[in-house]
Amino acid sequence: MDNLSDTLKKLKITAVDRTEDSLEGCLDCLLQALAQNNMETSEKIQGSGILQLFASLLIPQSACTAKVANIIAEVAKNEFMRIPCVDAGLISPLVQLLNSKDQEVLLQTGRALGNICYDSHSLQAQLINMGVIPTLVKLLGIHCQNAALTEMCLVAFGNLAELESSKEQFASTNIAEELVKLFKKQIEHDKREMIFEVLAPLAENDAIKLQLVEAGLVECLLEIVQQKVDSDKEDDIAELKTASDLMVLLLLGDESMQKLFEGGKGNVFQRVLSWIPSNNHQLQLAGALAIANFARNDGNCIHMVDNGIVEKLMDLLGRHVEEGNVTVQHAALSALRNLAIPVVNKAKMLSAGVTEAVLKFLKSEMPPVQFKLLGTLRMLIDAQEAAEQLGKNVKLVERLVEWCEAKDHAGVMGESNRLLSALIRHSKSKDVIKTIVQSGGIKHLVTMATSEHVIMQNEALVALALIAALELGTAEKDLESAKLVQILHKLLADERSAPEIKYNSMVLICALMGSESLHKEVQDLAFLDVISKLRSHENKSVAQQASLTEQRLTVES
Numbered sequence: 072m073d074n075l076s077d078t079l080k081k082l083k084i085t086a087v088d089r090t091e092d093s094l095e096g097c098l099d100c101l102l103q104a105l106a107q108n109n110m111e112t113s114e115k116i117q118g119s120g121i122l123q124l125f126a127s128l129l130i131p132q133s134a135c136t137a138k139v140a141n142i143i144a145e146v147a148k149n150e151f152m153r154i155p156c157v158d159a160g161l162i163s164p165l166v167q168l169l170n171s172k173d174q175e176v177l178l179q180t181g182r183a184l185g186n187i188c189y190d191s192h193s194l195q196a197q198l199i200n201m202g203v204i205p206t207l208v209k210l211l212g213i214h215c216q217n218a219a220l221t222e223m224c225l226v227a228f229g230n231l232a233e234l235e236s237s238k239e240q241f242a243s244t245n246i247a248e249e250l251v252k253l254f255k256k257q258i259e260h261d262k263r264e265m266i267f268e269v270l271a272p273l274a275e276n277d278a279i280k281l282q283l284v285e286a287g288l289v290e291c292l293l294e295i296v297q298q299k300v301d302s303d304k305e306d307d308i309a310e311l312k313t314a315s316d317l318m319v320l321l322l323l324g325d326e327s328m329q330k331l332f333e334g335g336k337g338n339v340f341q342r343v344l345s346w347i348p349s350n351n352h353q354l355q356l357a358g359a360l361a362i363a364n365f366a367r368n369d370g371n372c373i374h375m376v377d378n379g380i381v382e383k384l385m386d387l388l389g390r391h392v393e394e395g396n397v398t399v400q401h402a403a404l405s406a407l408r409n410l411a412i413p414v415v416n417k418a419k420m421l422s423a424g425v426t427e428a429v430l431k432f433l434k435s436e437m438p439p440v441q442f443k444l445l446g447t448l449r450m451l452i453d454a455q456e457a458a459e460q461l462g463k464n465v466k467l468v469e470r471l472v473e474w475c476e477a478k479d480h481a482g483v484m485g486e487s488n489r490l491l492s493a494l495i496r497h498s499k500s501k502d503v504i505k506t507i508v509q510s511g512g513i514k515h516l517v518t519m520a521t522s523e524h525v526i527m528q529n530e531a532l533v534a535l536a537l538i539a540a541l542e543l544g545t546a547e548k549d550l551e552s553a554k555l556v557q558i559l560h561k562l563l564a565d566e567r568s569a570p571e572i573k574y575n576s577m578v579l580i581c582a583l584m585g586s587e588s589l590h591k592e593v594q595d596l597a598f599l600d601v602i603s604k605l606r607s608h609e610n611k612s613v614a615q616q617a618s619l620t621e622q623r624l625t626v627e628s
Contacts, residue, residue: 075104075112079119094128098138105145113146122146122159129164131171140165140179147186156187157194166198169206174217177210181223185230195230199237203227208244215253225265232272241273247282254291260306267313274317280324284331292318293342300351308353315357318343322364332365335374340365347383352396355387359402366409376416381407385428392431397440400432404443411450421457433470438480445474445486452490452497462494462503468510475515488519489527492534504542513538513549520558525569528562532575539582547586556583556592563601570610577602577613577620584627599624 082097104112116122128139143161146152156162161183168180184203188194211224228246231237250266250273257263270288273279283289292314299311322328331339343365346358362380366372388403407429411420425447432444452458461467474487491512494503507513516538519531535555538546562568562576580598583589602624605617 074100075115076119078104079115079121082121083119083124094135095138098135098142101142102138102145105142109145110149113149113152116142116146117152117155122155122161126160126164129161129168131168131176136168136171137173137175137179140168140176140183144179144182144186147183147189153187153189153191153194162187162194162197163201166201166203169203169210174214174220177214178217178220178223181207181220181227185223185227188230192234195234196236199231199234199240202240204231204237204240205244208241208246208249211249211253212245215249215256221253222265225269228269229265229272232269238273238276238279242276242278242282246273247279247286247288251283251286251288251291254288260310263310264313267317270317271313271320274320277324277326280321280327281330284321284327289318289321289331289339293339296346296354300349300354311351312353315346315353319357319360319364322361325367328364328367329371332371335371335378344380344383347387352399355399356396356402359384359387359399359406363402363406363409366406366412369413372410372413372416376410376419381410381420381423381425384410385423385425388428388431397435397437400435400437401439401443404429404432404440404447408443408447408450411447414453417451417453417457421451421454426451426457426461430464430467433467438477438483441474441477442480442482442486445471445483445490449486449490449493452493455498455500458494458497459500459503462498462500463506465506465510468494468506468512472507472510472512472515475512485522485524485527488515488522489530492516492519492530495534495537496530499537499541501541504538505545508538508542508546508549511549513546514553517550517553517555517558520555520562525572528569528572529575532572532579536575536579536582539579539585543582543585547588550583550586551588551592556589556596560596560598560601563598563605570608570613573605573608573613574610574616577605577616581620581623584623590627593624 078097078100081093082101085094085097101112101116125139125143129136143156143165147156165180165184165187168176169184171177171180184198188198207224207227211221214220228241232241250270254263254266254270257266270283274283295310295314296318299307299314302308302311322331331337333340343358343361346354347362349355349358362375362384366375384403384406388400391399391403407420407425410416411425429444429447432440435441435444448461452461468491471487471491474483475491477483477487491507495507495516507516516531516534520528520535522528522531535550539550559576559580562572568576580593583593599621602617602621606614606621608614608617
């Protein structure tokens with residue numbers, strides 16, 4: 072290592088004199104030392120102050136530039152050398168060198184920048200601001216025959232694409248076209264995997280999704296699926312998963328999804344449909360998720376239901392009832408839930424037997440499945456008959472009441488409450504209310520009236536008003552023990568309560584007057600004071616309801 076000290080001293084002198092031959096000799100010695108013991112050599116380089124001189128050696132016309140960049144790339148493999156490289160002002164001259172025509176200079180420069188900025192979002196963001204993305208995309212197009220340079224660009228893209236700030240810059244280049252062109256040429260699994268690692272983060276951006284679709288990525292993905300579907304090789308299974316996952320990701324963009332749907336006649340849509348009856352779980356999953364993504368507007372949903380998609384999804388669910396694949400269950404239920412949103416689809420889906428198919432999963436202990444099951448049922452029961460049928464299903468109502476207490480799973484808890492309320496609101500049935508009272512559901516509806524979400528508060532208050540109007544005697548004790556009257560007093564007194572909450576709370580107060588014990592609670596709490604203030608409320612409906620409620624309370628007292 073004494074030789075190294077001599078080399079470093081000599082390098083300092085030659086760096087100033089710029090005698091190319093001796094400079095090249097010194098650089099070769101350094102590269103050799105780094106190859107033998109990178110860490111120790113890097114420490115010596117740092118201690119010698121030579122890094123500061125490197126910035127002046129990174130010039131396009133010098134024959135030594137590639138070697139200097141190579142040394143920087145090697146020392147920057149060590150974490151402790153990265154900040155010193157930044158402090159020595161190496162980033163700016165390295166970025167300039169990305170405009171070089173020399174392939175070796177480009178390769179070593181890319182390596183150096185990659186290693187200096189490795190794992191540092193702030194340095195990567197600095198590179199983005201310096202405009203490296205369009206430069207690298209251009210390089211990929213020009214040097215696509217050079218495997219090492221191509222790989223360097225892909226590694227750089229993979230790192231930079233993780234940053235949100237990069238997506239806009241990528242979207243303004245022809246990266247989609249270049250990556251798809253490159254992808255089509257690759258036969259080796261590892262190379263394709265490398266491109267996939269760049270495509271996945273880029274495809275999170277909607278503009279790039281559309282560019283990838285237009286560049287023909289989907290056709291490549293479908294081809295991979297076709298080639299790998301029957302293989303049991305680990306690499307092929309992994310590639311099938313990556314390709315089908317990426318396909319689903321492309322469908323998350325509204326424009327890219329609509330372009331691929333092509334009015335339900337598109338080749339891509341038809342191919343995805345064929346995945347659902349497949350025996351491959353990954354394809355079943357991707358197929359169901361793709362349908363859920365296609366089902367993001369009413370037109371698509373109506374077309375798909377009219378063309379038999381519901382039966383395909385129900386068959387798929389049927390294959391996963393006992394010991395089923397949870398992700399497939401979740402995806403198929405997601406698709407059914409989305410398809411049930413347009414009003415015209417509800418009756419068709421009910422008569423196709425969707426509720427029966429969905430209810431088979433009531434025993435599931437998986438919160439994601441429970442959540443989608445509840446959402447699907449809630450979307451389907453706008454019709455009075457369906458709400459009544461489900462609301463009298465004791466097993467369902469008992470399970471809902473149980474899930475209303477799923478404190479660890481806010482989504483399941485919220486959906487259970489909303490479905491309980493919906494069963495009452497849409498059925499307006501005494502039998503449904505009795506079933507819910509007997510199963511212990513009343514206290515949950517009262518709690519729901521205090522939710523932080525106005526829509527849920529409202530749904531609860533409307534359901535409670537129907538209970539009070541139709542079955543007050545049956546529910547009286549539960550309403551009392553759930554402290555409904557105190558909660559209504561609080562909602563009316565709270566200035567932050569939305570107008571519709573105040574309105575429905577007063578409607579409910581009037582409905583409770585038919586119960587002696589609840590009437591007494593209303594009197595004891597001096598509701599008149601709160602309500603008389605609401606007569607001058609800025610919302611006309613609230614002010615009118617306050618006058619009516621005040622009259623009712625005055626007469627009743």
